[in-house]
Amino acid sequence: MQYICYVLITYWALEDKGVFSVKSYYRSIRGEQTNVEGGFWKQLWGLKLPGKIINLVWRACRNVLPVASELIKKYVNIDLLCPQCHLRPETPVHVLFMCSFAKELWCKVGLQDVIQVDESATILQILGQAFRKCSREKQVMLSLLCWSIWYRRNVCVWDKKFLSMFGVQSMAMQLLQDWRRSQEELGTRMQRGSNENVTHLCRPPEGWVKVNVDAACRDQLGFIGMGCVARDHMGRFMRARCATMRGGMPPREAEAWSLRAALLWMDEGMEASKVYF
Numbered sequence: 001m002q003y004i005c006y007v008l009i010t011y012w013a014l015e016d017k018g019v020f021s022v023k024s025y026y027r028s029i030r031g032e033q034t035n036v037e038g039g040f041w042k043q044l045w046g047l048k049l050p051g052k053i054i055n056l057v058w059r060a061c062r063n064v065l066p067v068a069s070e071l072i073k074k075y076v077n078i079d080l081l082c083p084q085c086h087l088r089p090e091t092p093v094h095v096l097f098m099c100s101f102a103k104e105l106w107c108k109v110g111l112q113d114v115i116q117v118d119e120s121a122t123i124l125q126i127l128g129q130a131f132r133k134c135s136r137e138k139q140v141m142l143s144l145l146c147w148s149i150w151y152r153r154n155v156c157v158w159d160k161k162f163l164s165m166f167g168v169q170s171m172a173m174q175l176l177q178d179w180r181r182s183q184e185e186l187g188t189r190m191q192r193g194s195n196e197n198v199t200h201l202c203r204p205p206e207g208w209v210k211v212n213v214d215a216a217c218r219d220q221l222g223f224i225g226m227g228c229v230a231r232d233h234m235g236r237f238m239r240a241r242c243a244t245m246r247g248g249m250p251p252r253e254a255e256a257w258s259l260r261a262a263l264l265w266m267d268e269g270m271e272a273s274k275v276y277f
């Protein structure tokens with residue numbers, strides 16, 4: 001009975017705006033979202049930025065970044081101290097806003113005044129407040145730099161390297177510039193309805209077999225992956241093969257190796273008189 005009353009009360013509470021949805025009700029009982037938060041999420045997902053940056057900010061706000069303080073709660077046996085400054089516990093707020101590198105970067109780009117940090121604040125509160133004070137362009141910069149700071153932290157943890165302030169800043173700006181350029185190009189192509197640079201797979205003539213070949217280089221793991229697929233003149237699948245080879249080489253050479261492997265394979269068993277590559 002108590003539960004039913006609670007549902008009805010919540011229902012009426014949501015109804016006074018004239019809108020009731022399962023989503024709003026779910027968020028209400030989880031205590032997840034106020035109108036202010038809702039505005040923040042909308043602004044965040046509407047930013048013109050690469051998806052990986054928005055995703056990082058979203059994960060930070062949801063408090064799911066794998067920092068030491070969170071990993072220790074899950075019984076991972078690691079050092080609690082920040083791997084960059086070794087002075088304070090590594091929490092999400094510390095990494096993104098309070099670590100010496102982060103503080104310096106926020107000052108350098110002139111965003112230190114919109115970021116109000118205290119020990120008890122969450123990332124969602126800090127960014128939510130900052131977003132309310134910022135223009136769209138500054139919101140973009142805030143998110144971009146959060147991603148860059150997190151990138152630097154990961155390079156420090158995994159590669160034991162400390163990227164410089166200049167390096168991090170220029171990498172971030174280059175990333176943004178490249179992404180914007182690619183979006184513009186995409187927009188222009190779509191406007192023109194142009195098919196340039198688009199490769200269409202087409203069927204081979206009757207009696208021929210078409211073989212598509214590709215290679216992937218995994219330098220860090222020290223091997224090359226190769227694969228090919230054969231189809232007949234109707235586009236029907238005939239055979240496929242993949243293989244790995246130890247060693248490293250430039251992509252162009254790997255492609256050539258892949259083509260050679262496919263040729264040998266065709267020579268071994270394919271009965272068609274003519275083969276397309």
Ligand SMILES: [Zn+2]
Nearest residue numbers: 082084085099
């Ligand atoms: Zn630190």
